[in-house]
Amino acid sequence: MAEDNTPQCSFCGKAKSDVQQLIAADDANICNECIELCTDLIADSAEHGDDDSEVDTSWVNKKTTNAKRAACQA
Numbered sequence: 151m152a153e154d155n156t157p158q159c160s161f162c163g164k165a166k167s168d169v170q171q172l173i174a175a176d177d178a179n180i181c182n183e184c185i186e187l188c189t190d191l192i193a194d195s196a197e198h199g200d201d202d203s204e205v206d207t208s209w210v211n212k213k214t215t216n217a218k219r220a221a222c223q224a
Contacts, residue, residue: 159184 157166157174159181166172169181 157172157179158164159169159172160178161180161184164181164183166181169183171182173180173185
């Protein structure tokens, strides 16, 4: 079976054709939906007074991520 070389997001696995924009680098790609999710995580962290350079994502679970992804697809 031939390898599928369709560009996809390295984080959510969506194909380029399934998102509005895919930013490609040498070793990884990220879609606009994952960028939006990361932006939300950083904003939420700032709202809670987290000043660390690392964002605590331990509260993020699959249900939260899927809900935000579904909202982006609507």
